[in-house]
Amino acid sequence: MPTPLLRSVHVHPVKAMRALAPAEAEVQPWGLAGDRRWAVVDAADKVVTQRRHPRMALATAEPLPGGGVILSASGHPPLTVEVPHPSSTVTVDIFDKPVEAVPAGPEAAGWLSAYLEGEFRLVHMDAPEHRRPVDPDYALPGETVSFADGYPLLVTTTSSLDALNSLIAQGDHAHEGPLPMNRFRPNLVIEGTSPWAEDGWTRLAVGEVTFRVARPCGRCVVTTTNQFTAERGKEPLRTLARHRRIDGRVIFGQDLVPEHTGTVRVGDEVKILD
Numbered sequence: 001m002p003t004p005l006l007r008s009v010h011v012h013p014v015k016a017m018r019a020l021a022p023a024e025a026e027v028q029p030w031g032l033a034g035d036r037r038w039a040v041v042d043a044a045d046k047v048v049t050q051r052r053h054p055r056m057a058l059a060t061a062e063p064l065p066g067g068g069v070i071l072s073a074s075g076h077p078p079l080t081v082e083v084p085h086p087s088s089t090v091t092v093d094i095f096d097k098p099v100e101a102v103p104a105g106p107e108a109a110g111w112l113s114a115y116l117e118g119e120f121r122l123v124h125m126d127a128p129e130h131r132r133p134v135d136p137d138y139a140l141p142g143e144t145v146s147f148a149d150g151y152p153l154l155v156t157t158t159s160s161l162d163a164l165n166s167l168i169a170q171g172d173h174a175h176e177g178p179l180p181m182n183r184f185r186p187n188l189v190i191e192g193t194s195p196w197a198e199d200g201w202t203r204l205a206v207g208e209v210t211f212r213v214a215r216p217c218g219r220c221v222v223t224t225t226n227q228f229t230a231e232r233g234k235e236p237l238r239t240l241a242r243h244r245r246i247d248g249r250v251i252f253g254q255d256l257v258p259e260h261t262g263t264v265r266v267g268d269e270v271k272i273l274d
Contacts, residue, residue, distance in 0.1 A: 004192040004270035006206055007158055012185065013069050014038040014061040014122070015147040016049040018227070019185060024265040027209045027258050030128040030144045031152035032187055034063050037128065039092070039101070039147040040112055043119040047094040047147065050222045053116055054230040067124075071111055079111045086126040094147065099132045101125055134257065138214040143257055151214050151255035155198065156186040163195035164252065168239045176235040182227045183236065184219070184252055190270050197272075198254045207268030211256040218249035 010019045015036045026033035038061065039047045050056050061069040064080070072078040081104050089100040101123035109121035125131055125146055134143040135150055145152050158181070165178035181189055188206060190198075201213050219240060224232045240250035 001194060002192040004190050004272070006264060006266055006268040006270060007189040007191040008181075009264060009266055010182075010185070010187050010189070011035045011063075013063050014040065014059075014071075015047065016040065016053070016056040016222075018057060018060045019182060020060075020062075024263055026263050027153075027261055028128075029152070029258060029261065031146045031148055031258075032264075034067070035153075035187065036147040037067065037125050038069060038104075039094070039123055039125075040116075040120050041092050041101075041123055045090055045092045047092055048116075048120065050225050051220060054225045054232060055116065057225055057227045057230050059115060071108070071122075073115055076111065076115055079107060081105075081108045081122060083126075084124055089126075090123065092123055094132075095149070097132075099125070099147075101131070134214070138255075139257065151217075152258060153187040153211065153256040154185070154217055154253050155188040155190060155204075155211075155256055156181060156184050156253040157193050157195075157198055158189060158191040159193050159195045160198065160252070164236055164239065164244075167243055168235050171235075171239050171242075173234045173238060176233045179236055180227075183223045183225070185222065185227075186253055188256075188264065192270075201254060201272055201274070203259075203273040204256075205271040205273055206264045207262070209262035209264055210259040210273065212259055214255040214257050216246060216249070216251040217253040217255050219252050223252070 009025045011032050012019050042048050059073040068082040070078050070080050084102045084104050086102045091098045092101050104122040112120040128146050134145050168177035244251045
């Protein structure tokens, strides 16, 4: 096998919006710098994602120095949103867990409400070092996470995607494949491994940073959403349910927790430590 390498890096400044692919990213204890520090909430202050609003895939948040973002989408003027002052917070609901966040101003709320055609606003996680703990069943004391689904980072491999696409091609929705990696919204994509090798990893090093594998990543309806059109199909969930069901969940990729900070860069060598 060739030496595994970091194929790409992906950052999602606003949870559920379009991913960006920088050449490198700083790894912080709660995830990549700037990854999912912002989230959209509805009128009940419940965090919303592509699960309910697939059109979020078509909106972009470009990061600004200092942590702000520029929101943009077809048919809507771009809007610059600065990091709000943490003078007051609101309690938002993310997957039935309360998290304190700082609301952005009415301009951001107006932009999102017009784009998503409802009542929505933008919130910022001001202090990820103590706002939201990682699931204690899979975390060490003090580990925290941004507005990501549950863990600081998600890693996937190109060989496993190739294997999955081969299985899709043999199924009853072959016309939906092959699927691109963006269906899975990873942070790190590794090439040069054997298919499904990540199932056996417990620790790995990517360049100068080491990570602990917390658990396999269970997949949801977001993976059936075309990230370029917001249209939904049946794959990959149908094929994953047949071939990649573990402990009642359909699996693709692994959730990671950093063991220390540093920078990861496209082309970094990847070492499987355990």
